[in-house]
Amino acid sequence: MEKLSNNQIAWRAAQDIADGAYVNLGIGFPEKVAQFQPDGREAIFHTENGLLGFGQAPEAGSEDWDLINAGKKAVTLKPGAAFFHHADSFAMVRGGHLDVAILGAYEVAENGDLANWSTGPKGVPAVGGAMDLVHGAKRVAVITDHVTKKGQPKLVKRCSLPLTGVGCVTRVYTSLAVIDIENGRFVLREKLLGLSLEDLQAVTGAELLVTGAVADLVVPEV
């Protein structure tokens, strides 16, 4: 099955971020979204460890380890950046001040539940800011491959893995489609050109609702 690359999924998510939006990108794959801001738009990126307005990584060898993001990677400052302590940082998160949070997922359920912090009781549990980030942002979006590496649906009726948050996700950008979560249902908005609704439904773990026009998901090679 044809599918979007991770860069292409990130590109698609970036198109929905408005100029001047305050945005938190989860550690790992979601960080790619920052690379694909459309020309003429500039989002202000928030990181949990107390920084608004950071830019890309510095050149190797010129890192300043007091200037890092939540993934503990070195970053740079953009004009207009601000530092603050951890309680203020999470006040921005829970207090509804962020416009968008974009997160990864192990599973997303049709009721908006998200599982993205734990694959079960093995090993050392670690949650970080995941359970905070799913609350408070005006939009909580997920970017993910449509299925697991074993081909199992990641969009499901109910999550089987430990939850990060209940009823929190509003939009999912996958390798095959763009899907909104409305009133406890997956609503299909865009799908890859040439992909039939039946084939998409076959790799989706809950019913896809079509309530209006479904646009073609067209993404450049990036």
Add this chain to the structure above:
Amino acid sequence: MDKTVSDLATAVAGIEDGMTVMIGGFGGSGSPIELIHALIDRYRETGHPKDLVVINNNAGNGHVGLAALIEAGMVRKLICSFPRSADPVVFTEIYLAGGIELELVPQGTLAERIRAGGAGIPAFYTPSSYGTDLAKDKPVAEFDGRMYVQERWLKADVALVKAETADTFGNLTYRMAARNFNPLMCMAAAEAIVQASRIVDAGGIDPEVVVTPGIFVQKVVEVANPLQEEDLNRANAAYPLEA
């Protein structure tokens, strides 16, 4: 008034067995690594302090700083949000062998519990963790149609903190994102012990730029060129450091 103490060993001399110790920093950024190492030195010489309850966002990295404190066997329990790292071998091995207790707290809840401890707020409600395994057995309540979890304050006997500039009254500024948990921990501990890259006389910090007012700080010690955990780990250092 002068809150300056002469050296690191004196700064940490009052930390006793079983105390709850908040340690600032997020990874290596803002980590008071020299204060931690001074505490390890004391333990190696005297066998104390041990059975510590440590509050930090992480569980250390490599074999220096917080990881070395855990590796030395001084920590009974860790309260943190993310006990994984690039080089997590110390905590992981001791935890999986049952040698250390872990209380896992969402990062924003950890910050707010510490803030609440410093602000005299015994409990508060947050949406974070509602409906998840981390909210098990915690009281919940509905406000304006949404569900929230009750969380309790966190306080400590001592906080170990890293600042950029301190004055003799204990007013502090921080360096970039090294601020993180440090200001909150100064508030929540009965005794905040601060290492600063420089100590100036009262009046040497513009009152407009003070981040932590000195009322929250009890001791300051100067560490002019602090080590950075990331640099030590890139050099595969282990504490005690080789000369």
